[in-house]
Amino acid sequence: MEISIAAIGVTIGIILILLWMKWHYSKEINRLKGEVKLFRNANEYQAEAVVVFSADYEVFSANRAARKLLQLKPYEENMIPPKEILLQVGQSDIKSLFEVIDEQGKITEGTIHLKKVTLTIEKSVHHVNLYID
Structure with missing residues (x-):
């Protein structure tokens, strides 16, 4: 009889410890889920x-x-x-990024917006929109 009461007490103790661990670690997991979501959102702007x-x-x-x-x-x-950064704006000649910035800076005051520009770095070609302040 004494053994069964002790076994029941130990079983209840183990169950309580397991429930506490589940509660404690579920809070930690939820906190980490929030951090992962924040990290994913931050990486969206890295594009x-x-x-x-x-x-x-x-x-x-x-x-x-x-x-x-x-x-x-x-x-x-x-x-x-x-690597040299080359730009082609529309059908114009291919020029260095910095030449284009200097030329556009003389023409336009404030923010320069160049749409559908071909950006070439070494042999890598990208079609981009540029915003230059």
Whole structure:
């Protein structure tokens, strides 16, 4: 009789511990789900390449998509892109990105919006819309 009471007590104790563990870890899992959702949402904005160039045409800052596009090494900043960046606006001649920025800056004040531009880096061709501030 004493053994069965002890066995019931141990069983109840184990069940309580398991229920507590389930409750405790489910809170942790829900918190992690929220962080994963936040991380996924943050990565959605990485599809648009954003680059900040200095006056000397060095990369001051670039997000992940821009680093991939410009073939920059991760965590390196204040560097000149290793490959020449060429642009073709409409049917015009192919020019360097920085030449186009200088020309458009003289024509347009404020934000420059170039639609359906062909961007070529080495042999990689991309059709993009450019917004230049």
